[in-house]
Amino acid sequence: MAVGARSGRDEGEERPDDAVGHETEEEGAEAEKPRSFWKELPLLIGIALLLALLIKTFLVQAFSIPSDSMQNTLQRGDRVLVDKLTPWFGSEPERGEVVVFHDPANWLAGEPTPEPNIAQTILSKIGLMPSADEKDLIKRTIAIGGDTVECKKGGPVVVNGKALDEPYIFPGNSACDDFPFGPITVPKGKIWVMGDHRQNSQDSRYHQQDSTQGFVPVKDVVGRAVVVAWPITRWATLPVPDTFDQPGIGKQPPAPLHSPQASGAGTAGVTPAALGLVGAVPLVMWRRRRLTKGRTAR
Template structure:
């Protein structure tokens, strides 16, 4: 005997009961079905609104985070991507250095041996390159976050001479001299000479003489001796001091101050060649 079949027949309502239930619930059933379908595929206005609300929160959080990073980069510490090998071995191509923008506030000036980032417009570059406002805005934002190479007007070099210093190259031992004292530049790229180009310069007050650590691969103050300013960079063009390598993680370290200039005497009064 098929008891399951009998049980099914007993549980089925009679025709009259079935019609009565349909009369009571019929008009709302299609609406409920449509609502259920709408809720399932997000096709209704309410469903689309819920999707938008779901995206709004992470987008706002990301925008707020980017705004905070840009604020920090503009006023405090800016990541700077190293675009060339002119500062090897101290800095490698692709390193992101953290530039302290407050390092020279309150009357503190750049010192010999500091690694600085500066705007070379008017010294290393006579005129800024042509600009595309939208492209420059996007690139500037990415560069400020350390996600792109810096603008073509920005450079990173080491300070060798400050205002009033006499910088010459080279002595009989092939060493750079500042105010008559030889400088043991242990930060130079192995095998590089301090300079293959002889020079003798007195740095104007309020300016800096800057050079790369990879001298044979660096276009620095030596290459701009004939330009306005004689290759020196105005102190007000300094963006900040590079204090840390922040990326890649394997190179995370502080840029330690060098003692190469510890034996250099103060600049002579008047900056004479003496």
């Protein structure tokens, strides 16, 4: 009987196990609530900035055009996107490509360089503002290593014996009447560059007395400009002109997948930042789903 009475009391009592189970369900219900957007926002911003930095460094970078040396192909104030990926795989500039390159021999001497503040310096590193201290130029590749290039007064530019038809030259300009040159053989690992606004571009022609003899080392090339991205009304691709495909001038590679007075090209960087934000959103959403699933499982 004592045993029976004890059993009856056990059925009526709240067991510690029941209380523990009840508390766990309540905690689980609370844990299933996702974190608020504002709590996730710092993570979203951090990932976006990191992705923007990686994109700017290895994939694509935006540059602004501050001068008139590439008119009418490029206008002052245009933003161009530069492919920085293919050079990592050994690709070198080809004839006809518009390229951005580091100042090879102080071509930009005398150009004003504004002093950035701390905020501008930090934001330029991640591609959110133009960089004030980067000295880059943008020109068209006319000849590459091993080519012979020349231009006589009144005549066209001639590469490997083939005259170039250059419809991209600024209207009213001659091919080289302001500064005839050549014949010149371009050394291996170098390129010969000229601006499309021939009478307003201090390019390879004007720097033959410099340490690089007017040539741009391939190692100094940042990448190829592939598209005018801004302003929207100026959107256009920057393909290789047909004249560089004429037989005998040299073998041209297949088209890429993305299908001045020396002009500096300061980093605009808006596009890497935007791409970084786009890439960060799915990562943060994936993380939120993982956290929610994990809490529900408990």
